[in-house]
Amino acid sequence: MMLDPRSPRFAAAVTTVVLILILVFRSGWLALAQAVVFAISAWSPGWSPYGLLYRALLASRLPRPTELEPAAPVRFAQFLGFVIIAIAAAGYLTGVTLLGLVFTGLALVAAFLNAAFGLCLGCEMYLGYRRLTGKPTPARVPAPLP
Amino acid sequence: MTAGLTTALGILAAATVLGLWWRRRDGRLRPSTGPVADLTDLGVRPGTPVTLLQFSSAFCAPCRVTSRVCAEVAARFEGVEHIEVDAEAHLADVRRLDIWRTPTVLVVDRGGAIVYRATGTPGKAQVIAAIAALLPAGAAR
Structure with a gap:
């Protein structure tokens, strides 16, 4: 699957604003809502709520994209975002505010770097993670004929 | 608040x-400044003036x-070859060559030595400037 690269960038900008609101209001419920958004985007980028917003509000007013990018890196990054903000939501909702603060802060750094600089931290970390966890992934093989 | x-x-x-x-x-x-590494199993052919x-x-x-x-530079200069490998399929090489991020581009000379490395996307002009000294005059197509 391929994506208009401006869509995840727009999503990162919206996420940045939401994360700032979470920090300001210390809202565990807003963190939980953002976790759901990340989960949907990681599971099925076509149904990403911020992606739909981009398509509804901006896509028709902008020129067609000259390039498309693969969805896999974006999905990986959204999954990392989900894990981080889910921990933050758990922290806020169980009264461990410091946990919520630290993890929302981490997510804010990542989302802001993506929105403002086009740097995808999750994507950068992927190879380092694979190096440390060892075994090479099996290469793709042709499916056997029925 | x-x-x-x-x-x-x-x-x-x-x-x-x-x-x-x-x-x-x-x-x-x-x-x-790393040691000369054997890169033939990654597809680098000895004697190629520049391999990206x-x-x-x-x-x-x-x-x-x-x-x-990289492909554009390879198309523009005689003697430049571009090889793209999947880091995940070559984790042993990734560790041996101390690669932590993708993309990483290694500029390999005729003798198989790694003369430059770039992590992230290098500019085309920078790549051309770096390889100029490794190519014979008139290599531009």
């Missing part, structure tokens, strides 16, 4: 510094842009 806003602004300021540092560093070709050996992975958006930059 004000405390939260101050925290958020502090984080944004720190992230901006990080982003500017990253932008300055990303894609820069740095001279490499690119490590990519599936979870990597800038890899495509980098791939295009």
Whole structure:
């Protein structure tokens, strides 16, 4: 699957604003809502709520994209975002505010770097993670004929 | 509430510094002083004047842009070959060559020595400037 690269960038900008609101209001419920958004985007980028917003509000007013990018890196990054903000939501909702603060802060750094600089931290970390966890992934093989 | 806003602004300021540092560093070709490594199993043919050996992975958006930059340079100069390998399928080589990020581009000379390396997307002009000394005059097609 391929994506208009401006869509995840727009999503990162919206996420940045939401994360700032979470920090300001210390809202565990807003963190939980953002976790759901990340989960949907990681599971099925076509149904990403911020992606739909981009398509509804901006896509028709902008020129067609000259390039498309693969969805896999974006999905990986959204999954990392989900894990981080889910921990933050758990922290806020169980009264461990410091946990919520630290993890929302981490997510804010990542989302802001993506929105403002086009740097995808999750994507950068992927190879380092694979190096440390060892075994090479099996290469793709042709499916056997029925 | 004000405390939260101050925290958020502090984080944004720190992230901006990080982003500017990253932008300055990303894609820069740095001279490499590592030992001569055997790269033939990655497809590098000894005797090729310049090989642009690119490590990519599936979870990597800038890899495509980098791939295009390298392919364009290879098409423009006689004696330049571009090889793109999947880092995940060559984890032993990734560790041996001390690669931590994708894309990483290694500039390999005729004798198989790695003369430059770049992590991130290098500019086309920078790649051309770096390989000029390794190519015979009149290599441009």
